[in-house]
Amino acid sequence: MITPYTKMSRRKLEEEYKKVKKEYEDYKGKGLKLDMSRGKPAPSQLDLSMPMMDVLNGTSDCDEELDCRNYGCPGGISKAKKLMADLMEVSPDNVIVFGNSSLNIMFDLISTAMNKGIMGSTPWCKLDKVKFLCPVPGYDRHFAVTEYFGIEMINIPMTPEGPDMDMVEKYVNNDPEVKGIWCVPKYSNPQGITYSKETVKRFAALEPAAEDFRIIWDNAYIVHHLYEDDQDVLYSLPDECAKKGKPDMFYMLASTSKITFPGSGVSALAASEANLKDVFGRLKWQTIGHDKMNQLRHVRFLKDSEGIRQHMSKHADLIRPKFELVNEILQKNLAGLDIGSWIKPKGGYFISFDSMDGCAANIINKAKEAGVVMTGAGSTYPYHKDPHDSNIRIAPTYPEIDDLREAAELFTVCVKLVSLEKIINS
Amino acid sequence: MITPYTKMSRRKLEEEYKKVKKEYEDYKGKGLKLDMSRGKPAPSQLDLSMPMMDVLNGTSDCDEELDCRNYGCPGGISKAKKLMADLMEVSPDNVIVFGNSSLNIMFDLISTAMNKGIMGSTPWCKLDKVKFLCPVPGYDRHFAVTEYFGIEMINIPMTPEGPDMDMVEKYVNNDPEVKGIWCVPKYSNPQGITYSKETVKRFAALEPAAEDFRIIWDNAYIVHHLYEDDQDVLYSLPDECAKKGKPDMFYMLASTSKITFPGSGVSALAASEANLKDVFGRLKWQTIGHDKMNQLRHVRFLKDSEGIRQHMSKHADLIRPKFELVNEILQKNLAGLDIGSWIKPKGGYFISFDSMDGCAANIINKAKEAGVVMTGAGSTYPYHKDPHDSNIRIAPTYPEIDDLREAAELFTVCVKLVSLEKIINS
Numbered sequence: 001m002i003t004p005y006t007k008m009s010r011r012k013l014e015e016e017y018k019k020v021k022k023e024y025e026d027y028k029g030k031g032l033k034l035d036m037s038r039g040k041p042a043p044s045q046l047d048l049s050m051p052m053m054d055v056l057n058g059t060s061d062c063d064e065e066l067d068c069r070n071y072g073c074p075g076g077i078s079k080a081k082k083l084m085a086d087l088m089e090v091s092p093d094n095v096i097v098f099g100n101s102s103l104n105i106m107f108d109l110i111s112t113a114m115n116k117g118i119m120g121s122t123p124w125c126k127l128d129k130v131k132f133l134c135p136v137p138g139y140d141r142h143f144a145v146t147e148y149f150g151i152e153m154i155n156i157p158m159t160p161e162g163p164d165m166d167m168v169e170k171y172v173n174n175d176p177e178v179k180g181i182w183c184v185p186k187y188s189n190p191q192g193i194t195y196s197k198e199t200v201k202r203f204a205a206l207e208p209a210a211e212d213f214r215i216i217w218d219n220a221y222i223v224h225h226l227y228e229d230d231q232d233v234l235y236s237l238p239d240e241c242a243k244k245g246k247p248d249m250f251y252m253l254a255s256t257s258k259i260t261f262p263g264s265g266v267s268a269l270a271a272s273e274a275n276l277k278d279v280f281g282r283l284k285w286q287t288i289g290h291d292k293m294n295q296l297r298h299v300r301f302l303k304d305s306e307g308i309r310q311h312m313s314k315h316a317d318l319i320r321p322k323f324e325l326v327n328e329i330l331q332k333n334l335a336g337l338d339i340g341s342w343i344k345p346k347g348g349y350f351i352s353f354d355s356m357d358g359c360a361a362n363i364i365n366k367a368k369e370a371g372v373v374m375t376g377a378g379s380t381y382p383y384h385k386d387p388h389d390s391n392i393r394i395a396p397t398y399p400e401i402d403d404l405r406e407a408a409e410l411f412t413v414c415v416k417l418v419s420l421e422k423i424i425n426s
Numbered sequence: 427m428i429t430p431y432t433k434m435s436r437r438k439l440e441e442e443y444k445k446v447k448k449e450y451e452d453y454k455g456k457g458l459k460l461d462m463s464r465g466k467p468a469p470s471q472l473d474l475s476m477p478m479m480d481v482l483n484g485t486s487d488c489d490e491e492l493d494c495r496n497y498g499c500p501g502g503i504s505k506a507k508k509l510m511a512d513l514m515e516v517s518p519d520n521v522i523v524f525g526n527s528s529l530n531i532m533f534d535l536i537s538t539a540m541n542k543g544i545m546g547s548t549p550w551c552k553l554d555k556v557k558f559l560c561p562v563p564g565y566d567r568h569f570a571v572t573e574y575f576g577i578e579m580i581n582i583p584m585t586p587e588g589p590d591m592d593m594v595e596k597y598v599n600n601d602p603e604v605k606g607i608w609c610v611p612k613y614s615n616p617q618g619i620t621y622s623k624e625t626v627k628r629f630a631a632l633e634p635a636a637e638d639f640r641i642i643w644d645n646a647y648i649v650h651h652l653y654e655d656d657q658d659v660l661y662s663l664p665d666e667c668a669k670k671g672k673p674d675m676f677y678m679l680a681s682t683s684k685i686t687f688p689g690s691g692v693s694a695l696a697a698s699e700a701n702l703k704d705v706f707g708r709l710k711w712q713t714i715g716h717d718k719m720n721q722l723r724h725v726r727f728l729k730d731s732e733g734i735r736q737h738m739s740k741h742a743d744l745i746r747p748k749f750e751l752v753n754e755i756l757q758k759n760l761a762g763l764d765i766g767s768w769i770k771p772k773g774g775y776f777i778s779f780d781s782m783d784g785c786a787a788n789i790i791n792k793a794k795e796a797g798v799v800m801t802g803a804g805s806t807y808p809y810h811k812d813p814h815d816s817n818i819r820i821a822p823t824y825p826e827i828d829d830l831r832e833a834a835e836l837f838t839v840c841v842k843l844v845s846l847e848k849i850i851n852s
Contacts, residue, residue: 038497046495054484058476069472071464071688099525104713115540115551115575125541125551141711148711149541262497264719285567285574286533291526291717293690 004338005416005423017420024370024417027410032371034407039189039349040398041258041315048314049260052301056293064299068292074284076268080295084268086305088219088254090238094270096279099290102255102267106216107145109251109269112282113179113212114149119248119278121212124151124179133171133181135163137352137380137391139189142182142218146382153382156181158188162195165202176209180216186234187221190352190380190393192345194232204240206249215250222254223312225347226320232346238270247272256298258349259311266298322396326351326408333412339419351394352380358389359418366414372407430764431842431849443846450796450843453836458797460833465615465775466824467684467741474740475686478727482719490725494718500710502694506721510694512731514645514680516664520696522705525716528681528693532642533571535677535695538708539605539638540575545674545704547638550577550605559597559607561589563778563806563817565615568608568644572808579808582607584614588621591628602635606642612660613647616778616806616819618771620658630666632675641676648680649738651773652746658772664696673698682724684775685737692724748822752777752834759838765845777820778806784815785844792840798833 005013062068065078075081076097085092098105117123124130131152134143138158146153154171156163162185171178183203185195195203203215217237225231241249248271256265269279302308327344330353334340342353355363361377368374375393378384394411396404431439488494491504501507502523511518524531543549550556557578560569564584572579580597582589588611597604609629611621621629629641643663651657667675674697682691695705728734753770756779760766768779781789787803794800801819804810820837822830 040497043493043496046493049495050484050486052484053482053486056479057483058478058480060476060479067469067472069475069687069690070469071466100717101713101715107712111537111541115537123551125549141714144711148708261495261719263715264495264717282574285570287527287530288567289527289689291690291720293687294717294720 002336004336005419006338010424013420013424017417017424020413020416020420023413024366027413028370030371032406032410034371034399034403035373036395036399036404036407036411037373037375038398039258039395041262042318042398042400045315045318045397046261048311049301052260052297055300056297062293062296064296068296071288073292074287074289075280076290077292077295077299079299080266083299083302083304084254084266085270087222087308088252088268088270089236090252090270094238094272094276096269096276096283097290097295098267098269100257100263100265100267100294102218102220102253102257103141103145105253105267105269106142106218108282108286109216109279110145110149110151112279116282118212118214119274127177129177131175131178133163133168133178134382135181135183135188136382137190137386137393138182139184139218140375140379143382146182154178155382155387158191158193160193162193162199165199169202169206172209172213173207174209178208179210179212180214182216182218184218184220185237186219186232187224187345187348189220189348190350190391191343192348192350192352193343194234197235200235200237201240203237204244204246204249208249213249217250217252219252219254220258221348223308224258224315224349225312226316226323227346228313228316230346248274251275256302259308259315260298260301264294266295319397322401322404323351325401325405326394326396329405329408329412333409334415337416337419340415349395349397351396353392353394354390355392355415356390356419356422359415359422360386360389360392362418363392363411363414366418367411370410370414372410374411428762430762431845432764436850439846439850443843443850446839446842446846449839450792453839454796456797458832458836460797460825460829461799462821462825462830462833462837463799463801464824465684465821467688468744468824468826471741471744471823472687474737475727478686478723481726482723488719488722490722494722497714499718500713500715501706502716503718503721503725505725506692509725509728509730510680510692511696513648513734514678514694514696515662516678516696520664520698520702522695522702522709523716523721524693524695526683526689526691526693526720528644528646528679528683529567529571531679531693531695532568532644534708534712535642535705536571536575536577538705542708544638544640545700553603555603557601557604559589559594559604560808561607561609561614562808563616563819564608565610565644566801566805568642569808572608577605580604581808581813584617584619586619588619588625591625595628595632598635598639599633600635604634605636605638606640608642608644610644610646611663612645612658613650613771613774615646615774616776616817617769618774618776618778619769620660623661626661626663627666629663630670630672630675634675639675643676643678645678645680646684647774649734650684650741650775651738652742652749653772654739654742656772674700677701682728685734685741686724686727690720692721745823748827748830749777751827751830752820752822755831755834755838759835760841763842763845766841775821775823777822779818779820780816781818781841782816782845782848785841785848786812786815786818788844789818789837789840792844793837796836796840798836800837
């Protein structure tokens with residue numbers, strides 16, 4: 001029977017602290033150098049896509065509706081549109097294929113909204129204030145983009161169903177300064193939560209006070225499941241928005257960054273015809289076109305939805321043991337102690353851990369001192385300010401399994417150590 | 427002995443018109459479908475780079491300072507910096523390697539100047555007016571970018587030495603609203619003029635009224651010569667700016683778009699450390715990094731300056747006959763008629779033709795009616811307004827040689843036809 005730390009006697013607590021402190025010092029002595037900070041695929045995952053390097057070679061025919069080696073086709077070749085449309089579960093008519101980075105697409109959407117406005121609305125740079133809703137914890141790079149542009153960010157707490165929709169509705173439907181919301185609707189970063197059907201329906205039913213309000217639906221983990229036979233299903237926002245007569249209210253993003261190669265993948269925007277026309281009005285002056293050879297490479301390698309499914313199941317086989325290992329170690333070392341909670345995700349790239357209030361930064365520091373780098377404290381919140389100083393993003397995919405075991409064990413020791421200090425000193 | 431049209435008797439003119447009109451109608455009957463409109467490499471040129479598709483294959487080692495398949499290294503891998511630095515004749519410390527499009531780099535530089543300002547200066551969107559100097563004739567896509575952002579464009583006539591520097595100095599040194607100038611300093615688009623040493627020195631000696639004035643030095647044709655043993659030499663703007671204590675006054679661009687594959691090349695920005703730091707301050711939020719696999723592919727294929735030299739001499743061998751053919755046909759059919767002039771370039775992608783005033787649009791229309799597409803009238807000028815309606819950009823690289831012959835012959839017939847109509851009706 002495990003006694004929660006919060007219920008332990010002072011004497012027991014001090015005994016436990018001594019024991020945990022010793023464990024921590026032992027780890028420190030090991031001179032570890034491990035990294036659980038970024039959502040990077042492991043080399044073994046990248047190896048899965050090495051055959052893609054063979055689909056185009058010195059004798060390949062690169063004609064695919066046009067000579068993909070030459071200029072032209074700024075919206076992407078048809079087969080790449082089809083591939084990305086299949087991935088995003090929309091029509092190819094609603095897709096523009098971009099370069100290697102969906103983050104770059106999102107940055108440019110905001111940049112253009114600032115400079116030129118969206119579909120004829122006032123450019124945001126002409127407004128006194130622009131606000132974005134930020135479901136928290138969330139993706140640090142989303143928040144960095146809005147911070148860069150001086151957009152005020154408002155925290156929206158996440159629930160097991162997605163963002164708190166009462167708050168979202170209150171802000172979006174009443175405040176014309178609220179121009180957007182960042183969403184990772186499937187296997188969210190960092191919690192791995194998939195928005196419920198009800199949440200998606202409430203998104204589509206929003207009645208924004210701002211005509212140029214946009215839901216940024218960053219479908220980064222759309223096929224990134226851990227269990228092929230137990231996947232989350234995300235209800236279709238595009239379909240629901242169409243039904244509600246609000247086809248223009250969202251931009252959907254996806255990429256192959258965590259399907260093939262990060263940095264050498266293909267990204268895409270799915271949106272209404274009117275939105276795409278608006279975006280293309282900028283894109284056509286911005287570039288003569290994206291990398292069609294890489295589009296061709298992806299089309300010939302991944303082929304179609306079935307090709308993507310097969311490929312992603314190989315990824316799942318490689319990363320599932322890592323997620324399960326971390327979960328087991330958290331369970332074994334922390335369950336019942338009442339000093340933290342976490343969600344066991346069914347997909348995505350992270351495990352989100354919540355410590356006792358006021359402990360996250362200390363835990364991350366302790367881990368760092370012992371040679372394990374975690375994502376920086378507060379980085380899952382706008383302005384790097386976690387109001388409870390409690391959320392820690394664990395990224396289990398990159399380390400080798402033995403390193404991961406050591407890092408996760410150490411992490412739990414740090415959680416115990418910092419929690420004990422807090423309880424003893426309070 | 428050839429009599430200039432302008433000196434012909436009315437009777438002779440009418441005889442000539444009848445003859446030329448018949449020639450034109452004969453061409454029309456042929457049902458041609460040719461294109462001399464865009465500066466695109468021919469398929470045979472693209473074939474030169476097909477071996478690049480073999481340098482990375484399914485068994486390649488992609489480690490080059492880091493695993494190029496994974497995230498990281500947003501400024502570009504060191505070897506790619508070195509390659510692009512060698513191409514641009516600057517230090518690798520002054521280079522950021524970007525994605526596939528130098529146009530995209532330039533668009534984003536202007537976009538950022540609008541949104542955030544340059545190195546702490548007032549964002550251009552906060553100013554009443556921003557102006558750019560545009561050497562004319564020039565590159566249509568440069569002008570399109572400034573037009574898109576609502577920047578006022580001022581024509582600066584080109585001379586055989588480069589832009590009219592008296593005018594450039596007058597504007598730049600006195601008007602703080604003048605924030606930049608578009609330059610293609612080597613084998614300029616469309617005239618093929620390389621700025622003289624004196625011109626480059628005068629650029630570096632500018633004393634801009636605006637602290638955030640930038641020379642946009644688009645070195646698109648830096649190694650794109652037609653005659654390996656008779657190349658233009660461009661004096662170094664970076665070196666000269668450094669000497670004058672104005673290292674921040676320029677952005678230099680280059681890409682491999684017309685070295686390897688348009689759309690699947692590598693582009694780069696060369697600038698001072700302070701400028702690069704400023705640009706990186708945006709870039710780090712805009713993307714996690716550009717395509718390092720493509721950087722690796724280019725490094726392993728082109729290798730170094732000598733590799734680029736050898737590769738470009740193969741391009742020269744393929745396109746030189748096309749430039750010479752067009753020049754011969756212009757010479758044979760138009761010399762001495764006093765109805766047009768042109769420059770025989772030593773590099774670049776175009777031949778610039780100047781008709782009699784008020785004839786260019788008509789000539790282009792006539793060519794189109796007979797099945798030959800030329801670059802649209804006025805497109806070498808800001809706002810598509812050629813004040814003399816005289817400049818026509820001829821792009822000889824893409825068509826096969828026999829098609830090119832036919833297109834060039836027809837073009838000269840159109841020039842004669844439209845000029846005769848003008849002279850007869852005046």
